[in-house]
Amino acid sequence: MASIQIVKELKRGIITENPILILALGLCPSLAVSTSVKNGLGMGLAATFVLALSNVIISIIKGWIPDKVRIPCFIVVIATFVSILQLLIKAYVPLLDEQLGIFIPLIVVNCIILGRAEAFASKNNPVRSLVDGLVMGLGFTVSLLILSCIREFLGSNKLWDLLVVPGFKPMTAMILAPGGFFAIAFVMGVVNWIRGWEKKEARKA
Amino acid sequence: MVEMAKMIVALAIISALAGLAIGAAYDKTAEKISEQEKSAKASALKAVFPQGAAIDTIIPVIPVKSGGGLLPEKYWTAMAKDALVGYAFEMSGRGYASDDIKFIVGVDREGKILGMTVLSHNETPGLGSRVNEVASTRYVWYPVGESGQAKPWFTEQFEGLSSLKPIGINKVAGEWHGLDEPKRAELRGKNEVTAITGSTISTRAFTNSISRDIAGYVKELSK
Numbered sequence: 001m002a003s004i005q006i007v008k009e010l011k012r013g014i015i016t017e018n019p020i021l022i023l024a025l026g027l028c029p030s031l032a033v034s035t036s037v038k039n040g041l042g043m044g045l046a047a048t049f050v051l052a053l054s055n056v057i058i059s060i061i062k063g064w065i066p067d068k069v070r071i072p073c074f075i076v077v078i079a080t081f082v083s084i085l086q087l088l089i090k091a092y093v094p095l096l097d098e099q100l101g102i103f104i105p106l107i108v109v110n111c112i113i114l115g116r117a118e119a120f121a122s123k124n125n126p127v128r129s130l131v132d133g134l135v136m137g138l139g140f141t142v143s144l145l146i147l148s149c150i151r152e153f154l155g156s157n158k159l160w161d162l163l164v165v166p167g168f169k170p171m172t173a174m175i176l177a178p179g180g181f182f183a184i185a186f187v188m189g190v191v192n193w194i195r196g197w198e199k200k201e202a203r204k205a
Numbered sequence: 206m207v208e209m210a211k212m213i214v215a216l217a218i219i220s221a222l223a224g225l226a227i228g229a230a231y232d233k234t235a236e237k238i239s240e241q242e243k244s245a246k247a248s249a250l251k252a253v254f255p256q257g258a259a260i261d262t263i264i265p266v267i268p269v270k271s272g273g274g275l276l277p278e279k280y281w282t283a284m285a286k287d288a289l290v291g292y293a294f295e296m297s298g299r300g301y302a303s304d305d306i307k308f309i310v311g312v313d314r315e316g317k318i319l320g321m322t323v324l325s326h327n328e329t330p331g332l333g334s335r336v337n338e339v340a341s342t343r344y345v346w347y348p349v350g351e352s353g354q355a356k357p358w359f360t361e362q363f364e365g366l367s368s369l370k371p372i373g374i375n376k377v378a379g380e381w382h383g384l385d386e387p388k389r390a391e392l393r394g395k396n397e398v399t400a401i402t403g404s405t406i407s408t409r410a411f412t413n414s415i416s417r418d419i420a421g422y423v424k425e426l427s428k
Contacts, residue, residue, distance in 0.1 A: 035331025043330075061219075069212045073219050080223040084230040091234035094241045098337075102330050162345045172402050175331055 013135025019112045020143040020184070021191050026112040030144060031180035033103060037160045040148030041141065043103045048137025050085060051113050054078045055121040055133035062122045074117045075108075082108050112140055143187075150183045151175055246309075246324060250281055250293055253311030253320035258283035258290050275421040283311070291319050294422060298410030302327035306336070306410045308360075316369040316423040321360040321411075333407030335359065340382030358382035362389075362398045363411070368419040372412040373397040376405065 019025045026047075033043040057077050065073050086104045089097050107113065116136055121129040152158050155174030157165060173179045250260055260283050265276040281293040291313040297305040304327040311319040328334045340358045362381040366372055375392060378384060381399040384392075392399065400408040 033330050039330050064215065065219075066208065066212045066215050068208075069216050072216060076219050076223050080226055083227050087227075087230045087234045087238070091237035091241065094245070102327055102334060158341065159345050161341050162343050163341060164345050166344070176403050 009131055009135045010138070013132075013137075013139035014142050015139075017136075018139045018143055018191075019115075019136055020140060020147075021188050023112075023115070024188075025115050026110050026140060027184065029103075029106050029110050030147060030184065031177060032106065034144050034147040034151055034180060034183070035155065035175045036152045036158070037145065037148045039103070040144035042100045043106070044137070044141025044144045046085070046100055046103055047107050047110055047112065047140055048134065050078065050081050050107050051116060051137045051140075052130055052133035054081050054113060055116060055129040056126050057081075058117045058121040059124060059126040059129035070122065071114075071118070074114060074122075078113050078117070079108050112136065146187055147180075147183050150187070151179055155179055249309050249322040249324055250311075252322045253293050253309050254283040254290060255285065255319065258285045260293075275425045277418075277422065280422070289314060292422070292426060294419065295324070296411075296414045296418060298414035300326065300328050300407040300410040301333050301404070302329070306407070308411065310363075310368070310415060310419065312368050312419060312423060314423075314427065316367055316419065318363045318366050318368050318415075321363045323357070323360060326407075328404070328407050333401065333404040335401050335404065336407060336411075359398075359401060359408075362392070363415075365393055366396050366398070368415050369423065370396050371416045374400050374405065374408055374412060376400045 013019075017023060020027065020030050029043060029047070033039045054074075054077050058074055061073070061077075062070075082104060086101075089100065089104070116132060120132045124132070149159060151174050153164055154171055155176075156172075157163060157168045157170040171179070174183070254260065260281055262279065262281055264279050277294055279295070283290040283293070291311055293309055293311040295307065295309050297307045300306045304325075306326040306328065307324040308321060309324060310321050313319055323336050326334070326336060328336065336359050337357050338359065339356070358381050363372070373396060375395075375397045376399075378388060378392065378399050380402060381389065381392075384399070398408070398412065
């Protein structure tokens with residue numbers, strides 16, 4: 001029973017409610033960091049960590065926050081987590097700081113985190129909020145990986161900093177902002193096409 | 206009225222708790238962070254000088270950057286076999302981010318750049334952040350063998366250039382790591398570096414602050 005639940009939640013985070021490709025949340029960090037697979041994975045994992053923890057805290061304190069000031073309260077909680085995370089990484093894992101340091105401040109303005117706080121954590125219990133944070137973070141990470149594979153390969157002929165096709169002259173535009181828009185639009189188009197096709201099949205059956 | 210008071214109290218409590226949490230985290234990590242920064246700087250200094258040189262920190266008697274004196278507040282010298290090899294300066298330049306790019310440049314007594322290391326930057330991931338990129342020569346399906354150059358290519362291309370003349374930025378040759386030796390020699394002859402694709406502004410942060418400051422420092426020190 002529990003494993004069915006997990007599969008269902010995973011499917012919700014990665015496919016049916018994918019934060020970038022379906023809900024169209026968090027597009028700006030996606031544009032900025034999907035230039036290479038390493039960056040995409042780093043940003044995805046860091047955001048997942050903050051998302052899960054802030055979801056739990058927000059779900060715990062939701063009862064005694066007045067409705068009218070809930071958004072500022074959520075932002076304070078999120079920003080606190082990001083600041084603490086940044087300090088800890090700087091102090092204890094300087095190698096990770098070199099790789100991730102520049103993304104961490106970006107997490108505060110990632111609207112997936114505020115979006116999930118508002119749409120989910122403020123209405124559900126801490127355990128469910130934790131699960132929601134984890135699967136949504138995973139969905140974000142998976143979409144970033146797809147986008148960054150496309151962009152890193154076309155834009156710099158590399159995957160995970162390793163060359164791919166000898167002699168292929170990469171299109172630099174793909175690692176610049178326009179390439180990000182192209183890649184997101186393309187992947188969204190494919191996802192919508194598959195969903196439309198699925199719906200048609202379901203109607204036929 | 207009661208509602209307003211509730212809002213104020215809730216916000217005040219949350220902000221106070223957040224402040225406490227960040228303060229505690231800062232308190233616990235501050236010492237460790239400054240230690241990490243110190244060791245990063247020490248290894249950066251070693252990297253801009255030839256191997257085995259003895260490095261000294263110098264704080265000029267008149268640490269003024271205005272008027273007659275042109276020296277920075279602090280610089281480093283390197284000695285090898287009792288002879289002065291060169292100086293190193295900590296520089297900062299405005300790139301694309303609101304935080305300056307901080308880097309260390311080592312020069313010899315004639316102002317020729319010996320080495321350069323980036324200390325910290327906040328440039329756009331995937332674009333300006335490539336100032337620290339180590340160029341890869343390995344392929345996905347065969348990721349063993351030659352591990353490529355150990356040094357980041359962007360800073361390596363400054364080695365051997367003169368800091369006394371302005372350093373030009375070449376945007377047509379392609380990036381330095383993809384060029385062959387004759388092409389690199391040609392750039393060196395023109396005292397030029399190649400720009401990081403899509404990040405000319407980050408590139409300019411380096412060339413600008415080198416030509417702005419170092420010639421003055423070297424002149425002052427050779428007096």
